[in-house]
Amino acid sequence: MTDQNKLQNLKTVLKKYGQGHILAFWDRLDPAMQGRLLAQIAQMDFAQLDRWREEFVLTASPFKLPDKLAPAPFYHNQPSDAGQRAKYDQARQFGDKLISQGKVAAFVVAGGQGTRLGFDGPKGNFPISPIKNKTLFQIFAEGISVACKKYKTNCPWYVMTSPLNHQPTLDIFSASNYYGLNKNDIFIFQQGTLPNFSLDGKILLSDIDTIATSPDGHGGSLRALYNSGALADMQKRGIEFVSYYQVDNPLINIFDPLFIGLHALDKAEMSSKALSKTGPFEKLGNFCLADDKVSVIEYSDLPNDLAEKTNPDGSLAFELGSIAIHIISVSFVERLNSHGFSLPLHRAVKKIPYVSDDGKRVEPKEPNGVKLESFVFDALPLAKKSIILQTIRSEEFGPAKNATGVDSAQSARQMMVDRAASWLESAGVKVPRKADGSPDCVIEISPGFALT
Numbered sequence: 001m002t003d004q005n006k007l008q009n010l011k012t013v014l015k016k017y018g019q020g021h022i023l024a025f026w027d028r029l030d031p032a033m034q035g036r037l038l039a040q041i042a043q044m045d046f047a048q049l050d051r052w053r054e055e056f057v058l059t060a061s062p063f064k065l066p067d068k069l070a071p072a073p074f075y076h077n078q079p080s081d082a083g084q085r086a087k088y089d090q091a092r093q094f095g096d097k098l099i100s101q102g103k104v105a106a107f108v109v110a111g112g113q114g115t116r117l118g119f120d121g122p123k124g125n126f127p128i129s130p131i132k133n134k135t136l137f138q139i140f141a142e143g144i145s146v147a148c149k150k151y152k153t154n155c156p157w158y159v160m161t162s163p164l165n166h167q168p169t170l171d172i173f174s175a176s177n178y179y180g181l182n183k184n185d186i187f188i189f190q191q192g193t194l195p196n197f198s199l200d201g202k203i204l205l206s207d208i209d210t211i212a213t214s215p216d217g218h219g220g221s222l223r224a225l226y227n228s229g230a231l232a233d234m235q236k237r238g239i240e241f242v243s244y245y246q247v248d249n250p251l252i253n254i255f256d257p258l259f260i261g262l263h264a265l266d267k268a269e270m271s272s273k274a275l276s277k278t279g280p281f282e283k284l285g286n287f288c289l290a291d292d293k294v295s296v297i298e299y300s301d302l303p304n305d306l307a308e309k310t311n312p313d314g315s316l317a318f319e320l321g322s323i324a325i326h327i328i329s330v331s332f333v334e335r336l337n338s339h340g341f342s343l344p345l346h347r348a349v350k351k352i353p354y355v356s357d358d359g360k361r362v363e364p365k366e367p368n369g370v371k372l373e374s375f376v377f378d379a380l381p382l383a384k385k386s387i388i389l390q391t392i393r394s395e396e397f398g399p400a401k402n403a404t405g406v407d408s409a410q411s412a413r414q415m416m417v418d419r420a421a422s423w424l425e426s427a428g429v430k431v432p433r434k435a436d437g438s439p440d441c442v443i444e445i446s447p448g449f450a451l452t
Contacts, residue, residue: 010041017046018201025208025359033209040211049195049203056347057197057370063301066290071317073289074274074388075262088258091265095257098264100151103240106144106254107225107328109218109376110137110169110247111162111191118403122165124247125172128400130413131444136400137172139250141179143447147255155255156237157181158230159188162215166190189228191220194345196352197370204354204369207361212354212369218246218324219343219374226337234330242333244326244376250412251398251419252325253447259389260327269332269383273325273391277316280307284321285377287388293381294388296322320388322377323397332383341382343374394419414438420445 007026014020022041029037055061079085098104112123119126124140127133134142140157147155161169170188173179178186193213196204206212216223221244225231234242241260245252263271272294274287285296286307299307302318309317352369356362380386391397398415402408420443421431432440 010038013046014041017050019046019049019203021357022203022205022211024357025205025355028359029209037209037211044195052345052372053197053201056345056372057199057201060347063298065297065301065303066288066295068289068291069297069306070289072287072294072320072388074287074320074390077390077392087265088262091261092257093261094264095259095261096151098241098260099147099155099255099257100153102153102155102238104255104260105156105158105234105237105239105242106140107158107160107221107242107244108140108247109160109191109221109244109324111160111165111215111218112247113164116402117400117409122161122169122172124159124169126400126409128250128409128412128416129444130417130442136247136250138176138179139447140252140254141181143252143254145179145181146446146449151255154182154185154237156185156187156234156239158225158234158242159186160191160221160224161188162191163193163213164215187228187230187233189224189230191224192216192227194372196350196354197372198354199349199369204352206353206355208355208359212352214352214371215373217346217373218376219378221376222328222333222336222341222343222379225333231330231333231337235334240330242328242330244324244328246324246399248399248401249323249325249397250400251396251415251447253396262387262389263327263329266385266387268327268385268387269329269335270380271327271387271389272377272380273323273396274320274388275323275391275393275397276319277321280304280316280318282321284323286318287320287322288318290381294383294386295381296375296377320390323391324376325391325396326376336379336382343376343378345372345374347372394422417441417443 011023014022079088110124114121114123114126117126124137125135127135144155144157194216196212196214198204204212243254277284283299285298286302288295288297306318311317348371349367350369350371351364351367353363394415398412399407400409400412404410417439421439423445424431434440
């Protein structure tokens, strides 16, 4: 078949699915640009994209509550009786053993940029510690390094980037000499992308030879582990469990033997840490038992009467909020990918730069298109067994999503100071405090030092 015939066939396919405009500037492209555009098109399943267009772009279907919905069972952060205390002790010992045997790896989802933080570059390179301005990546690396020393083993680190920041992340790790870790124990790979759509269902172009795309969400991590070779690398190393967390949380306890041990003892496939919410409408996903499967329902989808429902003691019935901290069994990721799974897609209406009909770049002032993404917690109902461990907010969850205000770099730094002060006081050191009880000082303690 001649190149001209191939091009004509491609035009026919694109026209069939209402996407013929993708080749609108073909005659203006040089051979290299044509090749770049064809390579992107070749990666696309237009029949599937057309289904997504109908289901998620042209319509915004309301969320349908499961027929059976109840609060999810969970392990409290402290054991409730002697029997559970014994199980927690057994779990910690088992978790310690699994880590020391090199069966647990760290996995950070780090595809985001620091735009909302007012920072130009990968979010993982944002300086966050209150005194030394250590970056998020450096804090995680120090925790991993100390875990390796404490448990006398290798704790590999898997870092998922996105096309937005992959090369800068590689450069950052190289320039920092991999933060003192063994380069061979760090596996950096990219997540996948999905095309962006206009509100009327047309795939947008970001340039005359480039389809507009965005990362496929943290749910894409489970497919990216498989496609990138990271999963094969884990299997070669004998890794059985990955400790999953997101890059904006400097308070993360990556290697928690209790969490790992409970997950393994209960033969769970994907497990979660959770917080008791500050109120019924805190913007955290809600852990539920949906049709008898552990699931997360977004805060915007849980009806007010359920969000406000209380137990006899006055506590919230749906009290557990999702904080994107998981233990995931390597065998679970393998099982999902061997059956060609796909997680549900979620629709987000955004301002998306695009190329207009005359080939000019447009920076929209109002939302003009739809981005599709998947969420990792949607894999929970696919697990044969899933457990939840309640944790303490002040110890493990201080996301730095914004520059100031709630869930910000400012609040995360204050939480780091507060946690360091409590660590010192638990060791018998007197910490000066203000009238409101907050530390009257700035303290920084490496989480790696605390681990020892």
